[in-house]
Amino acid sequence: MQTNLIRVHALFYRVAALGGLCLLAAVPGCLAAEPSTAALARYSAYVDAQEHRLAQQHRARAGFVVLTGSADAGARLHRGELVVESMTPGDSRDLPGAMLHHWRATAFVPGATAADLERVLRDVAAYPRLYAPQVVQARVVAQQGDRFRTSMRLRQKHVLTVVLDMDYDVAFVWLDPSHGYSLARSTRVAEIADAGTASEHALSPGDDHGFLWRQNTYWSYAEADGGLYLQIESVSLTRTIPTGLGWALRPFVESVPRESLEFTLRSTLGALHK
Numbered sequence: 001m002q003t004n005l006i007r008v009h010a011l012f013y014r015v016a017a018l019g020g021l022c023l024l025a026a027v028p029g030c031l032a033a034e035p036s037t038a039a040l041a042r043y044s045a046y047v048d049a050q051e052h053r054l055a056q057q058h059r060a061r062a063g064f065v066v067l068t069g070s071a072d073a074g075a076r077l078h079r080g081e082l083v084v085e086s087m088t089p090g091d092s093r094d095l096p097g098a099m100l101h102h103w104r105a106t107a108f109v110p111g112a113t114a115a116d117l118e119r120v121l122r123d124v125a126a127y128p129r130l131y132a133p134q135v136v137q138a139r140v141v142a143q144q145g146d147r148f149r150t151s152m153r154l155r156q157k158h159v160l161t162v163v164l165d166m167d168y169d170v171a172f173v174w175l176d177p178s179h180g181y182s183l184a185r186s187t188r189v190a191e192i193a194d195a196g197t198a199s200e201h202a203l204s205p206g207d208d209h210g211f212l213w214r215q216n217t218y219w220s221y222a223e224a225d226g227g228l229y230l231q232i233e234s235v236s237l238t239r240t241i242p243t244g245l246g247w248a249l250r251p252f253v254e255s256v257p258r259e260s261l262e263f264t265l266r267s268t269l270g271a272l273h274k
Contacts, residue, residue, distance in 0.1 A: 034206040035213045035237065039098035043214055043237045046100060050235060051183070054218055064179055064222040065106060065229040077108035077229070082265060084258060087233065098213070099240050101257040104233045105265045112228035112272050114180045117221050118172060120271045121182060124150050130271050131264065136163075146172040150184075155195070162211055163195035165202065178223035186215045210239025217264075230268070234261050 035043075057063060067073045073083045087102040094100075120130070127138035137153040148170040155163045167188040174180045189212055190202040214237040221230040236257060 034210070035239075036097045039095040039237070040214075042095050043098070043100060046102075047216060047235055050102070050218075050233070054181070054220070054233075058173075058175065058179075058181055058220065061179060061222070065220050065231045066104075067106065073106070077106060078225075080108075082107050082262060084262060086258070094240065095237075097240050098210075099238050101236045101238065102233070103257050103261045104231065105261045106229065106231040107265055107269055108225070108227055108229050109269060109272050110227040114174075114178055114221050114223055114228060116272055117219075117228060117230055117268070118180060118182075120268060121219065122148075122172065124148070124152075127152065131267050134263070141167070146174075148172075149187075153192070153195075161195075163192040164212060165190045165192055166212075166215070180221055182219045184217040189213060189215070213237045213239070228272075230265075232261060232265055232268075234264075 057066060067077070067083070068085065076083055082105055084103065084105045087104050088100060120126075123130075124138050124140050127135045134154055134156060135152055136155045137151075139151055141149040141151050143149075148168075150168045150170055152166050152168070153163065154166060155161060165188070166186055168184045169187055170182060170184045172180065172182045191211060192200060193203055194200045214235075216235045218233040218235075219230065220233075221228055223229075234257065
């Protein structure tokens, strides 16, 4: 791998997940990575705070799906646009040796129902078709009522190909026939080397590249105005940018989580329209 600045611009990786992507650049000497205890603690505290906020949000039917981002957000949604916004506070963006990404995207589907969306989200076996080409494999490992344990293989090709195996704990909650939400928390993220070959293997923590360490996805959905409002939030943790390369790489790192969220939401809308 070259180290001159011309090639540094090209050496970056994109990773996709159900709620998000991370983009990371790597240079020789900065590849092996593992999240620090301090970074994991701050990420966990941030996730706890966001889940507490969402719990309060879901108690109020009027604000079940939050419309922010601009004064005309509601009108934009009814024109078929997506409203996408960064939710990451400035003081939480850069953690010790890591970066936190938090994005939220909202859409409105005329004529759709909460039950329609749940059918899409619960059909894990269909993810490789609905969310292609990012989701390669997906299956339910175990299920107990509205709680699932799922396993997925994700692949993203952009200059180089990155493959991740990810496990999630997923819960679906119905509050009434027209309001529901789901929570998907990553429990394992493994970078796969030589994917699809006889020498395929998972890299151990510390030997992987830190493209994605943690990723949670939260859906909120409510019927109103003759259709369905649906909102997805993604909170993820990645390795930080190597010192001295932020000016070149930070735009990539900050744009891909948003692109991932938009891809996931648009793919879900496509499934609803069908």
